[in-house]
Amino acid sequence: MALNDSFHPVAWLAWLAAAALPALSTRNPLYxxxxxxxxxxxxxxxxxxxxxxxxxxxxxxxxxxxxALLWLLTIPFTALTAHHxxxxxxxxxxxxxxxxxxxxxxxxxYGLTGGLALIGLLLVFATFNVAVDQxxxxxxxxxxxxxxxxxxSIAVAFVPQMVGAWQTIREVQQVRGHRVRGxxxxxxxxxPLLVTALERAVQLAESMEAxxxxxxxxxTPRRRTIQQLAVLAGLAAIxxxxxxxxxxxDRPWPAGVFLACGAGALLGSFWxxxxxxxxxxxxxxxxxxxxxxxxxxxxxxxxxxxxAWLARPGWLSYYPYPPSSPWPTFQPGLGMAIAAxxxxxxxxxxxxxxxxx
Amino acid sequence: xxxFDRVTYTYPDQKVPALADFSATIRPGExxxxxxxSGVGKSTFLRTLNGLVPHFYGGRWAGQARVFGRxxxxxxxxxxxxxxxxxxxxxxxxxxxxxxxxxxxxxMENFALPQATMRxxxxxxxxxxxxxxxxxxxxSTLSGGEKQRVAIASVMxxxxxxLVLDEPTSQLDPQAxxxxxxxxxxxxxxxxxTIILCEHRLERVVQYADRVLYLPAAGATPVLDDPxxxxxxxxQVPPLIRLGRALGWQPLPxxxxxxxxxxxxxxxxxxxPANGQALSPAPLPNDSRSIPHSPTPVLAVRDVSYAxxxxxxxxGVNLEAWxxxxxxxxxxxxxxxxxxxxxxxxxLKPGEGAVxxxxxxxxxxxxxxxxxxxxxxxxxxxxQLFAATVEEDVAFGPRNLGLNEEQVERRVVxxxxxxxxxxxxxxxxxxxxxxxxxxxxxxGVLAMGPSVLLLDEPTAGLDPxxxxxxxxxxxxxxxxxGISVLLATHSVDMLPLFADRIYVLNRGAVLHQxxxxxxxxxxxxxxxxxxxxxYISGLLYELKKYDGVPIDGLPLTIGEARxxxxxxIPDDVIAADVRRGGA
Numbered sequence: 001m002a003l004n005d006s007f008h009p010v011a012w013l014a015w016l017a018a019a020a021l022p023a024l025s026t027r028n029p030l031y032x033x034x035x036x037x038x039x040x041x042x043x044x045x046x047x048x049x050x051x052x053x054x055x056x057x058x059x060x061x062x063x064x065x066x067x068a069l070l071w072l073l074t075i076p077f078t079a080l081t082a083h084h085x086x087x088x089x090x091x092x093x094x095x096x097x098x099x100x101x102x103x104x105x106x107x108x109x110y111g112l113t114g115g116l117a118l119i120g121l122l123l124v125f126a127t128f129n130v131a132v133d134q135x136x137x138x139x140x141x142x143x144x145x146x147x148x149x150x151x152x153s154i155a156v157a158f159v160p161q162m163v164g165a166w167q168t169i170r171e172v173q174q175v176r177g178h179r180v181r182g183x184x185x186x187x188x189x190x191x192p193l194l195v196t197a198l199e200r201a202v203q204l205a206e207s208m209e210a211x212x213x214x215x216x217x218x219x220t221p222r223r224r225t226i227q228q229l230a231v232l233a234g235l236a237a238i239x240x241x242x243x244x245x246x247x248x249x250d251r252p253w254p255a256g257v258f259l260a261c262g263a264g265a266l267l268g269s270f271w272x273x274x275x276x277x278x279x280x281x282x283x284x285x286x287x288x289x290x291x292x293x294x295x296x297x298x299x300x301x302x303x304x305x306x307x308a309w310l311a312r313p314g315w316l317s318y319y320p321y322p323p324s325s326p327w328p329t330f331q332p333g334l335g336m337a338i339a340a341x342x343x344x345x346x347x348x349x350x351x352x353x354x355x356x357x
Numbered sequence: 358x359x360x361f362d363r364v365t366y367t368y369p370d371q372k373v374p375a376l377a378d379f380s381a382t383i384r385p386g387e388x389x390x391x392x393x394x395s396g397v398g399k400s401t402f403l404r405t406l407n408g409l410v411p412h413f414y415g416g417r418w419a420g421q422a423r424v425f426g427r428x429x430x431x432x433x434x435x436x437x438x439x440x441x442x443x444x445x446x447x448x449x450x451x452x453x454x455x456x457x458x459x460x461x462x463x464x465m466e467n468f469a470l471p472q473a474t475m476r477x478x479x480x481x482x483x484x485x486x487x488x489x490x491x492x493x494x495x496x497s498t499l500s501g502g503e504k505q506r507v508a509i510a511s512v513m514x515x516x517x518x519x520l521v522l523d524e525p526t527s528q529l530d531p532q533a534x535x536x537x538x539x540x541x542x543x544x545x546x547x548x549x550x551t552i553i554l555c556e557h558r559l560e561r562v563v564q565y566a567d568r569v570l571y572l573p574a575a576g577a578t579p580v581l582d583d584p585x586x587x588x589x590x591x592x593q594v595p596p597l598i599r600l601g602r603a604l605g606w607q608p609l610p611x612x613x614x615x616x617x618x619x620x621x622x623x624x625x626x627x628x629x630p631a632n633g634q635a636l637s638p639a640p641l642p643n644d645s646r647s648i649p650h651s652p653t654p655v656l657a658v659r660d661v662s663y664a665x666x667x668x669x670x671x672x673g674v675n676l677e678a679w680x681x682x683x684x685x686x687x688x689x690x691x692x693x694x695x696x697x698x699x700x701x702x703x704x705l706k707p708g709e710g711a712v713x714x715x716x717x718x719x720x721x722x723x724x725x726x727x728x729x730x731x732x733x734x735x736x737x738x739x740x741q742l743f744a745a746t747v748e749e750d751v752a753f754g755p756r757n758l759g760l761n762e763e764q765v766e767r768r769v770v771x772x773x774x775x776x777x778x779x780x781x782x783x784x785x786x787x788x789x790x791x792x793x794x795x796x797x798x799x800x801g802v803l804a805m806g807p808s809v810l811l812l813d814e815p816t817a818g819l820d821p822x823x824x825x826x827x828x829x830x831x832x833x834x835x836x837x838x839g840i841s842v843l844l845a846t847h848s849v850d851m852l853p854l855f856a857d858r859i860y861v862l863n864r865g866a867v868l869h870q871x872x873x874x875x876x877x878x879x880x881x882x883x884x885x886x887x888x889x890x891x892y893i894s895g896l897l898y899e900l901k902k903y904d905g906v907p908i909d910g911l912p913l914t915i916g917e918a919r920x921x922x923x924x925x926i927p928d929d930v931i932a933a934d935v936r937r938g939g940a
Contacts, residue, residue: 135455153454157497161449165740171704172741175733176801177725177757188753191743195787199739200450207451210407211512212438212467278469282462282476 006046006348008291009132009140015042015294016128018302019341023120025309027113028318028328034338035120041345043127049348063126070122071115078111079103084321106320113318131344139283143274150213154204158197165196219276230269237262290347297343304337359383359406359519359551364420366401366410375401377576378420383553385425385518388545388565390584391555392591393572395790395820399523399555402572406521406553407441408434425518439468442512446524448504451511452496457488460496461511468515478514485548486510486540501690502533506540513544520544522554526561527818530690530847532887534561541565557820560595560850560892563588564611585609593821596850596892596915603919616896623906623926653716654679655809655841656701656731661710663700670696671707672865678809678843683835685852686845687876688862689887694845695735697862698811701843702733729758732807736814738791738798747789747797748773748782754805772803775838776830792823796830803834809841810834816848824848828855850891853877853913861886873913893918 006012022035043060080099085106094100134156141149169192178188219227241258248254287295308315308331315334320326361381367374375398383389391399404410408429411418422429429437445451453463461482465475483489486506491499496507505525512520520541526534542565544550556562563569569587571580580587585608588598597616601609610616658676662669671693678684686694699705701712703719712719719727735741744750748769755765773779776796781789786797795815802810815831816824832855834840846852852859853873860870863886869876876882877894890898894913900906907925912918 135459139454139459150453157452157455160497168735168737169740171699172733172735174704174724175702175728176741176754176805177728178753179757188743192740195739196737200447203445203447203450204453206404206409206413207443207445207508208453209413209434210409210438210441210443211464211515212435213463214435214467279466280469280471280475282459282466282472282479284472 006049006131007294007344008285008287009137011291011295011298012128012132012344013137014298014302015341015344016124018298018305019124019127020121021302021305021309022338023117023124025305026316026318027110027117028316028330029113029116030328030330031316031334031338032113032116032120034335035341036116036123038338038342038345039120039123039127041342042348043123043130043345045345045348046127046130060126060130063122063129067119067122070118074115074118075108075111078114079108082107082110086322087326106322106326109320109326113320136283136285139281140285142270143277143279144270146277146279158200161200162193162197166193169193169196217273217276218278219273223272223276227269227273230265230272234262234265234269237265293347294344297340301337301340305334308334358385358423358425360421360423361405362421364405364422365418366405366420367417368401369415369417371416373575375575376405379579381570381579381581383551383568385551386545386549387551387567388542389551389553389568389570390559390562390566391553391570391572392559392587394574394822395792397572397575399572402570403443403521403523403553403555405429406519407437407443408432409443435467438464438517439515440517441519441521442509442515442517444505444508444512444520444522444525446527448501448508448528451508452504455495455497457491457494457496457499457507460507461514464511464515475514478516482510482513485513485544500533501529502536505529505533505537509537509540509544517550519551519553522552524556524818525554527557530887531561531889532689534558538562538565557818558595559588559821560597563595563598564615584611593825597896600893600896600915600918603915604922610896613892613896613899617899617904623900623922651680654713655682655715656843657713657716658697658701659710659713661697661700661707661712663696663705663707670865671700674710674862674865674867676860676867676870678841680808680841681835681839683832683842683855683857684844685856685859686843686862687847687849687852687859687886687888688845689847692862692886693865694862695813696865698733698813698843698845701811702731703727704733725758728807729805730807731809731811732802732805733811734799734802734813734815736817738794741798741801742786742794745785746782747778747784747786750786750797751801751804754801758805768804768806772800773797775803775834776800777826792819792826795819795823795827799827799830807840809843811843811845813845814847815844816846816851824851831855847888849877849883849888850893853891853894861888863887874911877913878911897921 019035019039022031026032080103083101083104085102085104087105088102089105089108090103092100092103135153138149138153138156141152166189169189172192173188178185180186180189217224237258239262241255241262244258245252245255315329315331318328359382361379364376364379365374366376379402391402393399401410404413405422406424406429410416411430412433418430424437425440427437427440429441452460454460458479461479462475465478470478483492486509488503488506488510491503491507496504499507509520509522509525522541526537529537538561541552541554545552545565554562563584566584568581569584571582571587571591573580580590588594588609588611589602594602597613598609598611600606601616604619606619610619654677656676656678658674661671661674663671674693674697676697686697688694696705700707703712703722703724706720714722714727714730742750744753751769751772752765755768760768769782770779773782776799778793778796778800781793781797786794789797799810799812799815810831812831815827819827828851831842831844835842835855844856856873858870858872859876861868861876861882868886869882877890880890880898883889889895891913893915894911897906897908897912897918901908901911908921909924910921912921
């Protein structure tokens with residue numbers, strides 16, 4: 001099993017959701033630093049265990065550089081355009097269009113934390129990318145949308161091929177004296193690329209059809225109509241629920257009922273569609289103790305955070321401008337929830353055997 | 358049993374049917390080779406076997422077809438998939454996932470086979486095709502031959518009774534092609550699998566065929582017969598068979614081994630050698646094909662090395678091309694031929710060494726200057742042709758050089774006539790055949806007025822007639838216009854007729870160089886580069902070495918071979934008409 005010896009992809013998905021949630025919902029630098037730390041611990045453990053079979057370091061490095069770049073862009077942006085706060089660092093002439101006025105420390109802090117949230121999100125995704133092989137993940141697409149999984153895995157192979165073809169086409173036209181000076185000059189490059197892509201796509205489609213790929217749902221037309229109506233009804237109910245939550249803020253329960261019914265209809269329809277798709281799966285990843293541990297801990301951490309977000313939003317918010325204090329608050333419970341996300345890093349060992357194959 | 362009864366099929370928007378009144382019966386367990394000129398309907402016929410025609414393409418269908426009892430038109434490709442496996446021409450475009458094992462499972466997943474069955478079949482198929490060592494590899498890292506074997510394996514998992522292949526080796530070099538064809542032969546012999554395949558390079562596969570289906574022209578009656586009977590009528594046949602036809606050898610030899618059977622016959626006909634002389638090794642030919650050299654070579658490469666992604670593609674290459682010379686670069690896929698061509702034209706900068714054009718280093722020249730003198734045509738014309746019509750596309754190069762419209766028109770007409778494509782000038786580029794596209798691509802580069810033309814595999818994917826046409830065009834450019842031609846190829850049979858000098862490349866280094874007589878003297882160098890002698894030389898080499906037939910020198914072409922062999926045989930033995938001519 002040479003490709004990727006780590007936990008079950010669904011466990012990693014749970015981890016991803018739990019780790020991304022703080023980065024998306026707060027700007028508190030303490031929590032965000034903890035997220036970064038947890039992601040870093042997991043990444044280091046993965047590096048140690050990968051035995052150099054994958055060039056994992058490269059993608060992580062690219063993400064870090066990209067994140068740092070974004071950070072460097074957002075800090076001055078916020079610092080220069082927001083002019084509230086009492087701690088004045090610098091005073092630019094008020095006549096200047098956007099940046100004129102006092103440049104405050106609070107604005108700088110706010111920019112810093114915004115960038116930190118971005119980096120945190122990026123690094124969480126980078127770790128996930130290293131942990132899970134995309135091919136494996138795509139093979140796990142739920143049954144009712146298996147076509148999406150197949151198309152996505154084809155795209156993953158197709159895109160690098162097209163990049164290679166683009167390079168060759170550029171060279172060929174370059175030798176005929178072609179230089180790109182305007183939009184029209186792209187034509188000699190784009191047309192051959194499109195033709196090549198089309199030819200490959202047609203042959204691939206033939207190959208797939210010749211191997212039996214195609215409509216694999218065995219439901220009767222009546223059942224299919226019911227499934228599709230259920231999806232529509234579910235979506236409509238969810239939309240109604242969101243609207244109700246917006247318009248009737250003091251009476252939350254009609255909105256809640258709509259949302260619950262909508263979600264139920266959708267999930268029921270998806271499950272039923274999945275049952276009717278006649279396809280089997282070659283790989284069956286088994287759940288070991290470690291996989292379950294990671295999944296459960298991630299779920300709990302995510303749940304804790306979600307509850308805090310809904311019930312006590314004050315714990316999460318960080319707003320340095322007056323009258324709030326620029327010092328961040330810290331709830332030990334939430335801190336523990338984030339720290340628990342470092343668990344995969346601690347459980348991964350070089351001799352760790354997954355229960356696949 | 359595969360049975361076709363008066364099948365007529367027309368593609369949508371076409372007036373002329375691709376298959377007209379086609380009837381044939383193919384026996385189970387047969388290895389059938391389908392041959393015919395380009396565009397005659399071979400691919401269409403192959404696709405009718407599993408229902409891709411008419412289901413994938415539309416169009417009009419008449420007649421009856423039965424493949425092992427099932428009707429492809431009624432069953433549609435999905436219904437035929439467990440009976441017929443189809444492998445396509447381009448190894449790059451047949452895979453859905455990137456892992457070999459998952460790809461093998463794809464077809465079985467579509468049929469909802471239980472996991473235990475899937476695992477068992479994957480093991481079986483990996484064994485049958487001898488690719489068990491590739492099991493966990495990523496498909497994008499495999500070579501062409503390995504990819505095609507994985508493609509065959511991925512359709513074999515459904516345990517079909519018929520395997521259909523559409524030009525499976527046209528993109529592969531000779532060694533990879535042999536691996537694939539041997540695998541097919543093994544499947545045919547061990548499993549009794551019926552195999553139907555179409556291929557232009559007949560010499561690779563005709564010896565394995567039980568019967569040959571020859572489609573002479575669109576709509577004409579097909580010929581379905583024993584391979585030797587069909588080879589006797591085909592207009593374009595591989596070199597060995599042409600030699601056999603020329604010498605009146607019956608039955609026709611399909612391989613070198615079969616050709617050696619005639620050695621005994623020849624020895625009997627010759628009788629004892631007149632003065633019992635020991636066979637002397639062929640004297641080194643004096644440089645009969647050398648051209649009076651101007652002092653400066655057109656292109657000179659000194660100690661060039663090139664590496665990318667920590668892979669050394671070229672190692673210390675030295676090369677020279679003189680004005681008016683026809684030079685060939687021989688080597689398998691991946692030996693560095695294409696990289697060398699790109700370095701010669703300045704697209705790639707060598708890590709070490711220098712390339713000189715007429716004595717000047719190209720690193721110091723501007724790109725526009727280089728492209729006016731050195732033209733490069735890469736393998737796939739689709740990468741180059743983009744305009745609406747042929748003349749528009751050929752005019753692209755001259756226009757980029759800044760010529761006025763009158764000069765552009767003159768260049769377009771001139772280059773199109775040189776490649777024999779002037780009648781096509783107003784045609785749309787996607788409506789001409791592949792061979793015509795290749796010639797238009799050459800014209801497009803010729804219109805820039807270069808004195809050196811570099812070509813990468815100009816004959817790949819062409820049928821024998823197209824191949825002959827391209828080589829004639831190149832020869833004309835070389836002899837009549839004095840354009841130096843540098844040609845990268847792995848196809849050795851036609852080189853003795855055209856090349857003045859040959860460089861043999863392997864793993865980025867030049868193994869040997871010299872005129873064809875020097876290169877094709879023996880097997881050793883060529884074996885190291887994973888190439889082979891041209892079939893004629895190969896046969897005569899073995900006749901000389903193992904059977905003691907006293908042939909003088911080593912003929913490289915059919916004409917030479919015929920003469921030398923006829924010289925040996927006394928007049929009264931060989932039939933007069935064979936001696937007179939006919940090939």
